[in-house]
Amino acid sequence: MDGGRLVVFKVGSSTLVDDAGSLDRAFIRSLCDQLARLMDEGTRVVMVSSGAAATGRDVLGMSERPTDLATxxxxxxxGQARLTQAYADVLAERGIPCGQVLLTRRDVMDRDGYLGARTTLGRLIELGAVPVVNENDTLSTAEFAFGDNDMLGALVAALLGADLYVICSDVEGLYDANPTEHPDARLIERVTEVDHDLTAVAGGAGTSYGTGGMSSKLRAARAMLAAGIPTVICRGRRPDVLVDVAHGERLGTRFEPATGSAHEGGRKLWIGLAEVPRGTIALDGGATRAVLARGASILPVGVTSTSGTYDAGDVVTVVGDDGEVIGRGIARYSSDDMARVRGLKLDIVARFLGQDRAQPAVHRDDLLVF
Incomplete structure (x- = not known):
């Protein structure tokens, strides 16, 4: 899309509510003030906002987070109407329209839906509106849910080709240890690769209001590294945080690809972020190194195991020899056939399934490597 710089902000439930668990309207006013300032400078903005369920609990008089899906x-x-209206009311005072966009994975699983979401969001931005995006929790099911808005924000940033993705959290950023347990924990200011050591320091959700913890933020940041989109995790309650981070001030933890590193195109990002994986394949050490170092296709001989039930053409999660997720891709075999051909060279596979079906387990063109 043409225009100025595009920044996608994600704000979590734990940041949006006050100590009593109610929607903090004064804080939303501060967020909208900052969005308006950025727009006055020519920056295009998108707000991915959690908080509908937390707001609804207040509306319905509930003191604790319910555990059953229907509630x-x-x-x-x-809560969704009240949440969006809170943004719309403040933005309207500044002459800025607001558009609500609710998504589930089901909406963007097929390529047409993915592109349709991009078109709608893009047109809202072109018309000078602030899209307020949230997961459509009233209709989503476990199978098609994003699970948390960190990954939803990453999807929005990827499909719009954002210049920056900012995750506003209730912590300063990523630390080298849990700061609640280790007072001497140090903030990690810059990350170019999300590896096993980094994921080991991520914990669970920090409050009763949110669904995402640091591990979900790392997953989103890792996807953004693949997309070539810088990502910042920072404290959302810091004064003027949206403006300062958009201006490049060093805040929180910044995830940025190493200079000269390649990034993936839209189709692979759709495979890795929008599609629901139907199974998992695990690789041996040689295949893991070939995928990570050379961007190679995954051959059956390098597959050590498969789990889940999937058809040829479904998306699967790819796990390296250390058990860490290294990517997602489109399987060329069904789960039954994958179990038969794993560990075999292609000439042997041809004897079982025929020469025309002897092919990579996942072709490099269909593989998003995180």
Missing amino acids: LQACASA
Whole structure:
């Protein structure tokens, strides 16, 4: 899309509510003030906002987060209108329209849906509106849910080709140890690769209001590294945080690809971020190194195991020899056939399935490497 710099902001539930668990309207006013300032400078903005379920709990008079899906969806339904209206009311005072966009994975699983979401969001931005995006929790099911808005924000940033993705959290950023348990923990200011050591320091969700913890933020940041989109995790309650981070001030933890590193195109990002994986394949050491170092296709001989039930053409998660997720891709074999051909060279596969079906387990053109 033409225009100025595009920044996608994600704000979590734990940042949006006050100590009593109610929607903090004064804080939303501060966020909208900052969005308006950035737009006055020519920056295009998108707000991925959690908080519908937490707001709905307040609307429905609930003191604790419900555990059953039906009640959670009822809370989201009751809270979504109030949440979006809170943004719309403040932005309207500044002459800025607001558009609500609710998504589930089902909406973007097929390529046409993915491109349709991009078109709608892009047109809202062109018309001078602030898209307020959230997961459609009233309709989503476990199978098609994003699980948290960190990954939803990453998907939005990827499909729009954003210049920056900012995750506003209730912590300063990523530390080298859990700061609640280790007072001497140090903030990690810059990351160029999300490896096993880094994922080991990520913990679970920090409050009763949110669904995502640091591990979900790392997954989103890792996807953004593949997309070539810088990502910042920072404290959302810091004064003027949206403006300062958009201006390049060093805040929180910044994830940025190493200079000269390649990034993936839209189709691979769709495979890795939008599609629902139906199974998992695990690789041996040689295949893992070939994928990570050379961007090679995955041959059956390098597959050590498969789990889940999937058809040829479905997306699978790819796990390296150390058990870490290294990517997602489109399987060329069904789960039954993958179990038969794993560990075999292609000439042997041809004897079982025929020469025309002897092919990579996942071709490099269909593989997003995280």
